Amino acid sequence: MSRPFARSLSQLARPLSQKPRQLLRRRHRDFSTSTPRHLMGMTGFTETQVTVREAVAAVCSRFPNTYWQEHDQSEQDPTEFHAALAKDGWLGIALPEELGGAGLGISEATIMMQTITESGAGMAGAQSIHANVYATQPLARFGTQEQLHRTIPNIISGQWRACFGVTEPNAGLDTLRLSTAAKVQPDGSYRITGQKIWITCAQVARKMILLARTTPRDEVRKPSEGLSLFCIDLDRTQPGLDMRRIKKMGGRAVDANEVWFDNYAVPADTLVGAEGEGFKIILHGMNAERCLLAGEALGLGYAALGKAAEYARGRVVFQRPIGQNQAVAHPLADAYMQLEAAKLATYHAARLYDASRSDATVQQDAVGVAANSAKYLAAEAAFTACERAVLAHGGMGYAVEFDVERYFRECLVPRIAPVSREMILNYISEKVLKLPRSY
Numbered sequence: 001m002s003r004p005f006a007r008s009l010s011q012l013a014r015p016l017s018q019k020p021r022q023l024l025r026r027r028h029r030d031f032s033t034s035t036p037r038h039l040m041g042m043t044g045f046t047e048t049q050v051t052v053r054e055a056v057a058a059v060c061s062r063f064p065n066t067y068w069q070e071h072d073q074s075e076q077d078p079t080e081f082h083a084a085l086a087k088d089g090w091l092g093i094a095l096p097e098e099l100g101g102a103g104l105g106i107s108e109a110t111i112m113m114q115t116i117t118e119s120g121a122g123m124a125g126a127q128s129i130h131a132n133v134y135a136t137q138p139l140a141r142f143g144t145q146e147q148l149h150r151t152i153p154n155i156i157s158g159q160w161r162a163c164f165g166v167t168e169p170n171a172g173l174d175t176l177r178l179s180t181a182a183k184v185q186p187d188g189s190y191r192i193t194g195q196k197i198w199i200t201c202a203q204v205a206r207k208m209i210l211l212a213r214t215t216p217r218d219e220v221r222k223p224s225e226g227l228s229l230f231c232i233d234l235d236r237t238q239p240g241l242d243m244r245r246i247k248k249m250g251g252r253a254v255d256a257n258e259v260w261f262d263n264y265a266v267p268a269d270t271l272v273g274a275e276g277e278g279f280k281i282i283l284h285g286m287n288a289e290r291c292l293l294a295g296e297a298l299g300l301g302y303a304a305l306g307k308a309a310e311y312a313r314g315r316v317v318f319q320r321p322i323g324q325n326q327a328v329a330h331p332l333a334d335a336y337m338q339l340e341a342a343k344l345a346t347y348h349a350a351r352l353y354d355a356s357r358s359d360a361t362v363q364q365d366a367v368g369v370a371a372n373s374a375k376y377l378a379a380e381a382a383f384t385a386c387e388r389a390v391l392a393h394g395g396m397g398y399a400v401e402f403d404v405e406r407y408f409r410e411c412l413v414p415r416i417a418p419v420s421r422e423m424i425l426n427y428i429s430e431k432v433l434k435l436p437r438s439y
Ligand SMILES: Cc1cc2nc3c(=O)[nH]c(=O)nc-3n(C[C@H](O)[C@H](O)[C@H](O)COP(=O)(O)OP(=O)(O)OC[C@H]3O[C@@H](n4cnc5c(N)ncnc54)[C@H](O)[C@@H]3O)c2cc1C
Pocket: 163, 164, 165, 166, 167, 168, 171, 172, 173, 174, 197, 198, 199, 200, 201, 251, 256, 413, 416, 417, 418, 419, 420, 421, 422, 423, 426, 438, 439
């Protein structure tokens, strides 16, 4: 199943600037000024994945933990970080080469996202680019040539940022009950009315990949019908668009928002794929997003554990390093093994996902089970590692400058989004164990 090493570094870097190659020469440099060396076992990764990890780590090393501490405290967008990754072409890692992307798979995108969180950037770093990497996938697959050439190169170059608008306050995880309506007008354009919530980066995004209902739920045969996908401008100068930033627990550098549409006008050519097929189109990308989130969770967990081990080696109480006490060491060793197991599940799922795109014998159900399991296991392992990292630091675990409190606040996100742990357990109960559907 493993993807052969099909691309040389020069091919891999072709759509990128010279920067990744220059940075690769500094491969022994630490991720950031305050993060200890990486803990994750690298056996089994392809040469391309290792190359991606090293090159992305080199970009991240220019953004030390102090950068992320400050941006978290000031709730300031990490604009420079997004720009640095865009400058070197990383936002196009899984987008087609003909549009300026690198044409790599979700396996490589997952290791990129893991490397970002692991660098100390945490979920804030990942979320500042997540939608640009992920929400552009359905667009790349189902958009018209005109839509692709107009949009994707601008997102890869970092000129435009994207956000993903699915969640609604009155629908929650029951996505098929979303009620934001896109009403077609006599000239073919649409008017959008409704509310989205938790939309990451809406304040800085030029584009929103939006899921809205084009046919009311009571007029379709199945609730999954009548939803449509749009790639719209978030033009704050136009009437009918409003947003409010949500104060949140973690990843505070990156904005999350309530977004209101009130008869907001968008042109006909913002529709992606066929009208009414939006849910099917979104489904194509959901397993990919589970893999990316799993990678993000893993990176956070390894970063926290690295900090905890470093502190436990150096902090002396009762005239011995605290890590000499098995009550401190064993929970950390156990957290490491949980992360390593989740890592295997994550890169197995990503490999399956990539294989399924060219190999019809790889069943979508198998990809779904693997991707959901990976997201669940990685989120739980990250939570365990982050919590134990705070506790291993004692009082200093509560201090901003030691970073683990930030990781702990952020590690709840992969447990909640884009699908909660309970819904994954529901899914495995139903699809694998054949238990009665509970929702
Ligand atoms: C930081 C952050 C960033 C986000 N970014 C985005 C974004 O960019 N775009 C976007 O569209 N969305 C985004 N989201 C939204 C996210 O995807 C949702 O919060 C998530 O899907 C959960 O939906 P909900 O909050 O409405 O929970 P609810 O649906 O209200 O569920 C609440 C709780 O009830 C449980 N529950 C509900 N039904 C069942 C059931 N049948 N069985 C068992 N348990 C059940 C859930 O598991 C959960 O624990 C983001 C969320 C966060 C926190």
